[in-house]
Amino acid sequence: MEYFENVIYIVLFIPAVIVVEKYGAKVSLIASVGLSIIGNWIALYAGLIGIKIVGHFIVCIGFPLIVSCTTKISAQWFPMTERLYATSFSILAGMLGYALGDSTLDIFNL
Numbered sequence: 001m002e003y004f005e006n007v008i009y010i011v012l013f014i015p016a017v018i019v020v021e022k023y024g025a026k027v028s029l030i031a032s033v034g035l036s037i038i039g040n041w042i043a044l045y046a047g048l049i050g051i052k053i054v055g056h057f058i059v060c061i062g063f064p065l066i067v068s069c070t071t072k073i074s075a076q077w078f079p080m081t082e083r084l085y086a087t088s089f090s091i092l093a094g095m096l097g098y099a100l101g102d103s104t105l106d107i108f109n110l
Contacts, residue, residue, distance in 0.1 A: 008060040009067075016064035025069045025076075032069070035062030066094055 020028045036059050043055030074086035 005056070005060040005063070008057065009064055012061060012064045013068070016068040019065065020068045020072050025072045028065045028069050032062035032065035035059065035065075067091065070094075 016028070019031075039055045039058030039060075039062070041055070042058065043052045046052045046055060070087050070090040074083045074090065078086045
């Protein structure tokens with residue numbers, strides 16, 4: 001159960017790319033943010049550990065959408081010589097935000 005978010009990411013990456021290509025980056029980002037908010041609310045306010053895992057599962061569903069959008073956005077907004085940097089920085093910012101958010105919960109014992 002410890003690595004289930006990695007399995008979810010691998011399984012949902014191809015469908016996330018299809019969603020990004022079909023509906024665009026804007027809709028995918030809004031869906032990902034919505035899933036993250038709903039999943040975090042469920043995980044934060046749930047009393048049972050099973051419900052908290054469901055909330056975390058919902059957050060993990062939105063993560064492949066964010067990662068899939070980074071390449072689409074960098075391809076649309078940046079020239080070919082800067083796409084590598086734009087994609088790298090956006091993925092790094094997402095990972096840094098995830099790490100800070102995860103450690104914030106530990107700091108405040110939530």
